Amino acid sequence: MILHQEPFWFLNTKNTSYVIRVLPNQTLQHIHYGGRVSADDFSYYNVFQDRAFSPRILMGPICTSHDIMPLEYPTFGRGDFRAPALRVEGLDGRDVNELQYKSYEIISGKVHIPRMPQLDVNVDDVQTLAITLEDVIVGYEVVLYYSVFENEDIITRTVEIRNTSNGAIRINNIASLSVDFESADFDLVSLEGSWARERHICRRALCQGTTSLESRRGSSSHQMNPFLALADKHTSEHWGGVYGFSLIYSADFKALAEVSQYGDTRVQIGLNPETFSWKLEKGDSFMAPEAIMTYSDKGFNGMSHNFHQACRNHLGKSADPSVKHPLVINNWEATYFNMSDEIIKQFLDDCKGLGIDTFVLDDGWFGRRCDDSSSLGDWFVDENKFSNGLHNVVNHCRENGMEFGIWFEPEMISRNSRLFEEHPDWCIHCEGVEPIPSRNQLVLDMSREEVVDHIFEQMAKIIREYNVSYIKWDFNRNLTDNGSSTLPADRQKEHTHRFVMGVYSLMQRLNDTFPEVFFEGCSGGGGRFDFGILYYMPQIWTSDDTDAVERLKIQYGTSMVYPTSAMVAHVSACPNHQTGRSVSFDTRGEVAQMCNYGYELHVGKLATEEKEKIKGQVARHRALDELVQKGTFYRLNSPFDSILCAWELVSEDKEKAYVCATFQTAMPNAKTFYVKAQGLDADCKYYVKPLGITLGGDTLMQAGLPVRMPDAVEYACLAFDLEKVSE
Ligand code: GLA
Numbered sequence: 046m047i048l049h050q051e052p053f054w055f056l057n058t059k060n061t062s063y064v065i066r067v068l069p070n071q072t073l074q075h076i077h078y079g080g081r082v083s084a085d086d087f088s089y090y091n092v093f094q095d096r097a098f099s100p101r102i103l104m105g106p107i108c109t110s111h112d113i114m115p116l117e118y119p120t121f122g123r124g125d126f127r128a129p130a131l132r133v134e135g136l137d138g139r140d141v142n143e144l145q146y147k148s149y150e151i152i153s154g155k156v157h158i159p160r161m162p163q164l165d166v167n168v169d170d171v172q173t174l175a176i177t178l179e180d181v182i183v184g185y186e187v188v189l190y191y192s193v194f195e196n197e198d199i200i201t202r203t204v205e206i207r208n209t210s211n212g213a214i215r216i217n218n219i220a221s222l223s224v225d226f227e228s229a230d231f232d233l234v235s236l237e238g239s240w241a242r243e244r245h246i247c248r249r250a251l252c253q254g255t256t257s258l259e260s261r262r263g264s265s266s267h268q269m270n271p272f273l274a275l276a277d278k279h280t281s282e283h284w285g286g287v288y289g290f291s292l293i294y295s296a297d298f299k300a301l302a303e304v305s306q307y308g309d310t311r312v313q314i315g316l317n318p319e320t321f322s323w324k325l326e327k328g329d330s331f332m333a334p335e336a337i338m339t340y341s342d343k344g345f346n347g348m349s350h351n352f353h354q355a356c357r358n359h360l361g362k363s364a365d366p367s368v369k370h371p372l373v374i375n376n377w378e379a380t381y382f383n384m385s386d387e388i389i390k391q392f393l394d395d396c397k398g399l400g401i402d403t404f405v406l407d408d409g410w411f412g413r414r415c416d417d418s419s420s421l422g423d424w425f426v427d428e429n430k431f432s433n434g435l436h437n438v439v440n441h442c443r444e445n446g447m448e449f450g451i452w453f454e455p456e457m458i459s460r461n462s463r464l465f466e467e468h469p470d471w472c473i474h475c476e477g478v479e480p481i482p483s484r485n486q487l488v489l490d491m492s493r494e495e496v497v498d499h500i501f502e503q504m505a506k507i508i509r510e511y512n513v514s515y516i517k518w519d520f521n522r523n524l525t526d527n528g529s530s531t532l533p534a535d536r537q538k539e540h541t542h543r544f545v546m547g548v549y550s551l552m553q554r555l556n557d558t559f560p561e562v563f564f565e566g567c568s569g570g571g572g573r574f575d576f577g578i579l580y581y582m583p584q585i586w587t588s589d590d591t592d593a594v595e596r597l598k599i600q601y602g603t604s605m606v607y608p609t610s611a612m613v614a615h616v617s618a619c620p621n622h623q624t625g626r627s628v629s630f631d632t633r634g635e636v637a638q639m640c641n642y643g644y645e646l647h648v649g650k651l652a653t654e655e656k657e658k659i660k661g662q663v664a665r666h667r668a669l670d671e672l673v674q675k676g677t678f679y680r681l682n683s684p685f686d687s688i689l690c691a692w693e694l695v696s697e698d699k700e701k702a703y704v705c706a707t708f709q710t711a712m713p714n715a716k717t718f719y720v721k722a723q724g725l726d727a728d729c730k731y732y733v734k735p736l737g738i739t740l741g742g743d744t745l746m747q748a749g750l751p752v753r754m755p756d757a758v759e760y761a762c763l764a765f766d767l768e769k770v771s772e
Pocket residue numbers: 377407408452519521567568569570586588589
């Protein structure tokens with residue numbers, strides 16, 4: 046997998062190669078990333094030239110410049126004017142750096158990044174290349190780690206800075222990866238959006254200059270996902286070359302693609318240098334968050350499959366085979382803050398016999414919380430609403446055959462709360478200035494251990510007392526007033542990273558103490574949908590937008606990087622609370638079926654016919670659940686390009702598949718679409734329900750399934766279940 050053939054290293058996965066070389070002047074040069082190549086002598090590649098306004102360096106007889114070379118981990122100030130991956134300031138305050146090769150090591154398995162989410166460390170079939178470089182100006186060491194996951198066609202990367210110099214240094218920028226491509230003939234694909242319309246797919250052509258995707262919100266954000274893809278111009282969902290980059294991190298990031306004057310492209314992803322800087326004392330070290338990179342020549346679906354496999358096979362709780370995703374009903378859109386013993390008991394009575402696994406009691410059960418203006422941080426039961434703690438509710442829940450789940454927003458504090466009265470300094474704030482509220486709330490300084498301890502104790506008490514089996518973990522605002530009253534002046538810019546490490550430590554501690562509790566991530570819906578959270582929590586509430594039609598784009602876009610096993614979708618009431626749209630109960634159910642499934646409505650207020658449908662939908666989800674958890678997901682028809690959105694799940698053994706096609710609008714006299722399945726056994730026959738016919742896998746993939754918009758039905762959804770038949 047990792048081959049060292051001096052001066053080259055070849056990092057090979059099943060279908061890809063990544064090639065690096067060390068030059069005679071000890072600079073690390075990037076040679077190739079993409080499809081598999083032989084371990085050839087690549088000395089012929091990237092021949093150097095001398096160019097105007099690109100400062101010269103002499104390498105033996107050759108005159109060249111860092112500015113035109115593909116570099117493996119570029120720095121600032123020694124002739125490369127493109128984006129540096131690393132900027133480290135020495136004792137004298139200067140940040141001119143030059144990295145030279147020192148040594149390398151091939152490790153079996155991976156190195157552990159302390160206090161951070163990451164892909165499995167102890168993996169038998171993974172090797173890690175660790176290349177140590179030394180900065181010849183400031184005097185620190187850099188270790189570049191490349192972990193090669195052969196089967197998933199992914200390589201993870203992290204970077205360690207070891208302060209081997211004589212005094213304190215400061216890291217002002219540290220990308221987790223940097224890759225230089227010799228061409229700029231790419232489209233850049235990102236997942237952008239906003240609250241209630243997360244992760245819409247955006248594709249644009251690259252041109253000279255820098256395209257930067259980032260968050261400085263203290264979370265990975267609704268607005269931009271920590272992901273970037275570079276695709277060949279003609280790459281489609283099913284074919285063509287595409288590179289994908291993603292950061293395993295839940296706070297500020299920056300991803301960029303820079304096209305230089307010579308038409309090459311540099312890609313980086315890592316911590317956002319605008320809100321990050323780290324002082325490193327002599328002898329200390331720092332490790333960057335882990336990044337995942339992948340290449341596929343099988344289009345965007347191929348790239349997505351690699352990300353999905355990495356998550357399902359190797360990412361903490363998301364890869365834990367003992368985890369079962371329960372089918373839930375949540376009371377949020379049914380009752381909002383209006384809850385009491387009576388209201389919730391009635392709600393539960395209405396759910397009786399529907400086959401739902403878990404009831405989740407959402408926001409409003411604690412402190413004196415009657416609206417969003419108070420009580421965050423007071424994680425004790427509101428006795429005005431619930432007379433006997435939550436015992437009545439929990440007992441009633443169990444009597445109705447459901448487990449009990451509950452909502453927390455652990456990182457927050459309301460000004461109007463007991464916690465604030467006791468610890469007014471625990472919120473993130475600038476001394477002497479009123480912190481900026483958002484949704485009437487402030488953020489706890491999770492970089493402080495005593496804050497994390499206090500929240501842990503409160504949560505643990507509730508979990509134990511009520512035998513909680515499920516926690517929905519929310520995060521309903523972004524960070525302002527950045528910094529901490531406990532950090533010295535020269536460490537204030539470490540705060541966002543320390544904040545998220547504090548959050549991770551709380552998540553880890555809860556996972557360790559309550560391994561049987563199931564955690565669902567949430568941040569005003571999908572405002573923190575990233576691999577960092579998915580390490581601790583196997584699923585995330587995809588969006589606060591529960592409108593089935595809007596969900597088509599959200600779920601389709603989210604699947605670019607994240608597997609269906611990570612997404613949650615609920616059937617909610619109509620007219621929809623976010624968009625005001627009315628969509629049939631059937632379409633609402635079917636659109637949600639590709640995710641971890643559930644309900645978020647007042648069953649008692651449904652028409653009898655709709656209530657009856659729930660049982661059928663629940664049974665349907667039981668039948669589809671294995672596909673959701675383990676199946677291969679294909680995007681078939683894009684809702685960003687067409688009125689028809691279609692996707693498919695295929696079982697690992699190709700015995701079963703599920704195709705779902707939904708119209709985003711009404712169109713009079715619309716044509717019939719033929720949706721072509723993917724990933725089936727071409728040589729086998731499949732029975733197609735509800736068409737009642739048997740067709741070859743080849744026919745289904747080449748000719749397709751007929752999808753005709755029924756007359757006078759808006760937002761129609763057609764689902765096909767395919768089952769292999771033996772002839
Ligand atoms: C966020 C979540 C919702 C709900 C509310 C409660 O917006 O995304 O699902 O839990 O908070 O306040």
